[in-house]
Amino acid sequence: MTRTVLITGAASGIGKSTALGAARRGWAVAALDRDGAGAGLAAAGARALGARHVWWGECDVTREDQLADAFQRAGTALGPVDAVVAGAGLEISAAVSQTSLDTWHRVLEVNLTGTFLTVRTAARALQASGRAGSIVCVSSPSAFVGFAGGSNSAYGASKGGISAFVRAAALDLAPHGIRVNAVVPGATDTPMLYSGLDGDALEAERARLRSAAAQQIPLARMAEPGEIAHAAIWLLTDEASYVTGSHLTCDGGLMAKSANTF
Ligand SMILES: NC(=O)c1ccc[n+]([C@@H]2O[C@H](COP(=O)([O-])OP(=O)(O)OC[C@H]3O[C@@H](n4cnc5c(N)ncnc54)[C@H](O)[C@@H]3O)[C@@H](O)[C@H]2O)c1
Incomplete structure (x- = not known):
């Protein structure tokens, strides 16, 4: 089974590894990123792995016009997109009392609103074509637990929002045969860190x-980013055909562990 997968945040880290992993499976790959040159390099990497159908574009996930245009152009170049990974994100660390309103808005805008806009654009395109599909968002352990190091309120709120959004969107889109899930990467060795x-x-x-x-x-x-990519790609396949509204935690056991020893 091949897919046509569109990935945001594809220039780096988990998104780039997902693009390369999809290429290894022979899938068609659309690589999007705010960093257009980086998306182009990821696309070149996908081609070097043998992917014959690759497209890339510069796209800011906070811009609904850019997302709509990118989905349309990717579909024209590759055929209808039936798999999406909403991987674009950023982290700005600051203690809550030191978090400016600008920082709060920026983190929520890219991580949460960007995920919403990506999923909404994908859902509209899939529903218009009557096709089933699978969408993967990227949450974080910070959606579920506070980080002992602190300084994580805006990022944690954005990821908590993504996790709630994934459950709600999965219910809305299930009647259309569109699955929506999240991967939950633990600390992953990417440029974000x-x-x-x-x-x-x-x-x-x-x-x-x-x-x-x-x-x-x-x-x-x-984690290596490829380990998270494997999980995201599995959720896109028919092997995950009964999985929706779900979280696939890939955190090396982080959240299974309590610091308490008594
Ligand atoms: N690295 C980790 O430890 C970790 C852990 C949990 C969750 N995550 C999440 O994984 C996802 C990918 O992160 P990563 O670690 O690969 O980071 P990364 O910095 O390597 O990659 C993020 C990519 O998103 C792109 N991006 C940022 N803002 C954008 C925008 N407005 N529009 C389009 N693209 C934009 C960046 O240009 C970059 O290429 C993020 O959602 C992140 O929050 C990462």
Whole structure:
């Protein structure tokens, strides 16, 4: 079974790995990102893996006009899109009392509103063509638990919103044969974790995170983005045909663990 999959946030990290994973399966891939050049590089990577049907475009998920245009152009280039991964996202860390309204709005706009607009655009296109489909959103453990390190209120709220949205959208779209699910990645070694850092500072932060993961995560390491991509791709396949409104947690056991020892 092949799919035509459209991925937002495809220039980097989990989105890029999903694009490459889909290409390895012979699926047609539409790679979208606010970073158009990065989306183009991801598309080139997909082609290098043998994907014959690849399209890419610059698209900001907070812009409904850009999303509608991208879905339309991807469909024209590749055929109807029947699988979507809403992977675009950002994290801005600040303690709640230090979180500006601009920061709050920006995080909610990209993560939550961007996911809503992506799912709505996909749902409209699928319903217009009468096709079934599968949509995967990207939540986070911060939707379910507070991070001990704190400084996560805007991001956590955006991901909590995504998780609630996934359940509600799944119910609305089930009668149309459209499944909506979320992956819940734990700490995943992508550029998001090193935002604003480079050189020695980036390497120092990577070493710190690896050490923390070894001590705090049951599987004793961060995830590689490809491990999250595998989960997202499975949700897009017919092997997941009875899965909707669901969360697939890929966190190395993080949320299964309590810090309490008594
Ligand atoms: N890395 C982690 O530890 C982790 C954990 C849980 C959830 N997530 C989630 O996974 C998703 C992917 O993150 P990642 O870790 O691969 O990060 P990443 O920074 O590597 O990739 C995110 C991509 O989203 C794109 N993007 C940001 N704003 C956009 C916009 N407005 N329109 C279009 N594209 C936009 C960026 O350009 C980038 O290519 C995000 O939703 C993130 O919140 C990541």
